[in-house]
Amino acid sequence: MKSFVISICCLTVCIAPQAYAHEGHDHDSQPPTPPWQDASGWPDRIVTTIPETPQSSFAVTWRTDDEVTSSIAQIVEATDAARFDVGAEIVLGETESLNLVDVPIAKEIWKAEWNDGLAPVNYHSVVFRGLEPDTTYAYRVRGSEGNWSEWFQIQTAPEDGPVKFIYVGDAQNGVLSHWSRLIRAAYAAAPDSRFILHAGDLVNNGARDIEWASWFKAVGFIHGMIPAIPVAGNHEYRRYTRNGEESDSLLSMMWRPQFTLPEEPELPDDLQEAAYDIRYSDDIHIFILSTQNQNLQAQADWLDRELGRSDAKWKIVSMHHPIFSSGSDRDSPDRRKILLPVFEKHAVDLVLQGHDHTYARGMIGQTPERISYSDAGGDIETMFVNSVSGPKQYDFKENGWDDYADTGVQLQRKAENTQFFQIITIEDDTLTYEARTALNNLYDDFVMTKDESGHKTITRGAQSTMDERMFETSEPYIREGID
Ligand SMILES: [Fe+2]
Missing domain, CATH: 2.60.40.380 (Purple acid phosphatase-like, N-terminal)
Incomplete structure (x- = not known):
C-alpha cells in the first residue's frame, strides 16, 4: 500500500x-x-x-x-x-x-x-x-x-549443504568495455553460484549515472538471477559541490536506492546498507564492512559482537581496503590496527578485499616454517585475498608482504596485469577456493578444512600450473583507454 x-x-x-x-x-x-x-x-x-x-x-x-x-x-x-x-x-x-x-x-x-x-x-x-x-x-x-x-x-538459499559463490575485486574502470568479459566469464564458469560478492569500487565515480549504466549493461541478466552482495569502496564515496565548496566524502546518493540491502539498527545512519551481515546458511555467515566510512571503530565493535554471537561454521569478512596492501606503495596501518585484532580474536576464515589492483593471497597461520605456494599441511587462522576484476592494474608492492612480517602473515601467491574472478565452494567442513583468469584458467587455489573444534588446516595446496604473472613476464600493459 x-x-x-x-x-x-x-x-x-x-x-x-x-x-x-x-x-x-x-x-x-x-x-x-x-x-x-x-x-x-x-x-x-x-x-x-x-x-x-x-x-x-x-x-x-x-x-x-x-x-x-x-x-x-x-x-x-x-x-x-x-x-x-x-x-x-x-x-x-x-x-x-x-x-x-x-x-x-x-x-x-x-x-x-x-x-x-x-x-x-x-x-x-x-x-x-x-x-x-x-x-x-x-x-x-x-x-x-x-x-x-x-x-x-x-534460487533461495538452502538451510545447509554445499554453497558456491563468486567473489570479484574492483571492476571500476572500462566497466563496459573491459570488465564485462570477466564477469560474464565468471558466470559462465559458475552459473550455479548462489551469490556474487563485489568487494568495492564497482565503478570509478559511484555517483555518476553513466558508470552505473555501464555496470548494469556489463552484468546484463546475471544479477536478475544471482543476488549481488556489494561492498562500498572508496570510489562509491563522493564529494558534492555547492558555491565552490565541497561536501564531506559521502556514500553515493545512488547506492541505497539501487541496492536493497540489510539494515543494521546497531550502526550509525551513514553506515546503513553499507555495513551489514548475511547469514547465508547454517554453515556460512558473511560480514560486510565499509572501510571508506570514517567510523571504522563502530564497525569493528559491531563486527566483534556479531562474530561473537554467530555459530556459523564459516565466517567470511569482505571489505574494500586490504588489511595487507599489495599495490605499489599503499598501506592502511590504521585500518589494520583496528580490524586485525577482531579477525584474529574470532579466527575469521577468509577476508576478501579489493582496492589495490593486484592479486595477493596469503595467510596468518601457525606453520613452523613459511609454506610454499603449492605446499599443503599448514595450520591456518585466516586467509586474506586482494583481487581485481577490472582492467586497471598496479605494480605489486616491491618487497611483497615483508613489511607485515610481525603479524605472521605469509604471502603465497601474487599477480599483476591480470583480471580475476574467484569461485569459492563451501561444503560442510571444507572450503575450496579458486582464482581464475578471464579465459577461465586456474591461477591459484587451496582447500581449507575445519575439524569439530574449529581447528583449520590447508589440506591441499595450489594445483595451478600457471606461471606467476607479473608485468615483466606477461603481455604489454597500457593504462590509457580504460577510463
Ligand atoms: Fe579503491
Missing part, C-alpha cells in the same frame, strides 16, 4: 514536461547519453539482493523514469510447465525518487555536476517473503502499465 500512496503524490509533482539530456544536449561538456543509459517506462538495472532471511526471501530493485510511480512485481514457484507463470502472485513494493543532479545533504542542496542534464528517475524495490528454502522461483517486475520485464529464475 505504501507504493500506492507514493504514486498519487508523485503524479502531481512530476507531470510537467521537461527537456533533459537525451533530447537537449545543450551542454557542450555533456556528451549525448546512450539509449541504454536513459530511464524509460520499461524496467531496467534489475538486481536481486538479500536484505532479509535468504532461505525465505529475496529483494529485487529496478529503475524507471519518474512517471512510473508504483512498484509492482510478480512471483511464482518455477516449474517445468511452459506456462509456469499461471497463478503468479502480485507483490507491491516501494518507490524512491532520485534526483541525479541535486543532492540533499543536511537540508542544503549540493550538486552532482557530472550528471548535469539528466532527468530524475525512480527506483523501485520489492521484497519477496514467505518463500521455501532451496527452491527456484520465477519473478518479473513492471514499469508502466503492461511494461513487464522478462521472467527471471532465482
Whole structure:
C-alpha cells in the first residue's frame, strides 16, 4: 500500500514536461547519453539482493523514469510447465525518487555536476517473503502499465549443504568495455553460484549515472538471477559541490536506492546498507564492512559482537581496503590496527578485499616454517585475498608482504596485469577456493578444512600450473583507454 500512496503524490509533482539530456544536449561538456543509459517506462538495472532471511526471501530493485510511480512485481514457484507463470502472485513494493543532479545533504542542496542534464528517475524495490528454502522461483517486475520485464529464475538459499559463490575485486574502470568479459566469464564458469560478492569500487565515480549504466549493461541478466552482495569502496564515496565548496566524502546518493540491502539498527545512519551481515546458511555467515566510512571503530565493535554471537561454521569478512596492501606503495596501518585484532580474536576464515589492483593471497597461520605456494599441511587462522576484476592494474608492492612480517602473515601467491574472478565452494567442513583468469584458467587455489573444534588446516595446496604473472613476464600493459 505504501507504493500506492507514493504514486498519487508523485503524479502531481512530476507531470510537467521537461527537456533533459537525451533530447537537449545543450551542454557542450555533456556528451549525448546512450539509449541504454536513459530511464524509460520499461524496467531496467534489475538486481536481486538479500536484505532479509535468504532461505525465505529475496529483494529485487529496478529503475524507471519518474512517471512510473508504483512498484509492482510478480512471483511464482518455477516449474517445468511452459506456462509456469499461471497463478503468479502480485507483490507491491516501494518507490524512491532520485534526483541525479541535486543532492540533499543536511537540508542544503549540493550538486552532482557530472550528471548535469539528466532527468530524475525512480527506483523501485520489492521484497519477496514467505518463500521455501532451496527452491527456484520465477519473478518479473513492471514499469508502466503492461511494461513487464522478462521472467527471471532465482534460487533461495538452502538451510545447509554445499554453497558456491563468486567473489570479484574492483571492476571500476572500462566497466563496459573491459570488465564485462570477466564477469560474464565468471558466470559462465559458475552459473550455479548462489551469490556474487563485489568487494568495492564497482565503478570509478559511484555517483555518476553513466558508470552505473555501464555496470548494469556489463552484468546484463546475471544479477536478475544471482543476488549481488556489494561492498562500498572508496570510489562509491563522493564529494558534492555547492558555491565552490565541497561536501564531506559521502556514500553515493545512488547506492541505497539501487541496492536493497540489510539494515543494521546497531550502526550509525551513514553506515546503513553499507555495513551489514548475511547469514547465508547454517554453515556460512558473511560480514560486510565499509572501510571508506570514517567510523571504522563502530564497525569493528559491531563486527566483534556479531562474530561473537554467530555459530556459523564459516565466517567470511569482505571489505574494500586490504588489511595487507599489495599495490605499489599503499598501506592502511590504521585500518589494520583496528580490524586485525577482531579477525584474529574470532579466527575469521577468509577476508576478501579489493582496492589495490593486484592479486595477493596469503595467510596468518601457525606453520613452523613459511609454506610454499603449492605446499599443503599448514595450520591456518585466516586467509586474506586482494583481487581485481577490472582492467586497471598496479605494480605489486616491491618487497611483497615483508613489511607485515610481525603479524605472521605469509604471502603465497601474487599477480599483476591480470583480471580475476574467484569461485569459492563451501561444503560442510571444507572450503575450496579458486582464482581464475578471464579465459577461465586456474591461477591459484587451496582447500581449507575445519575439524569439530574449529581447528583449520590447508589440506591441499595450489594445483595451478600457471606461471606467476607479473608485468615483466606477461603481455604489454597500457593504462590509457580504460577510463
Ligand atoms: Fe579503491
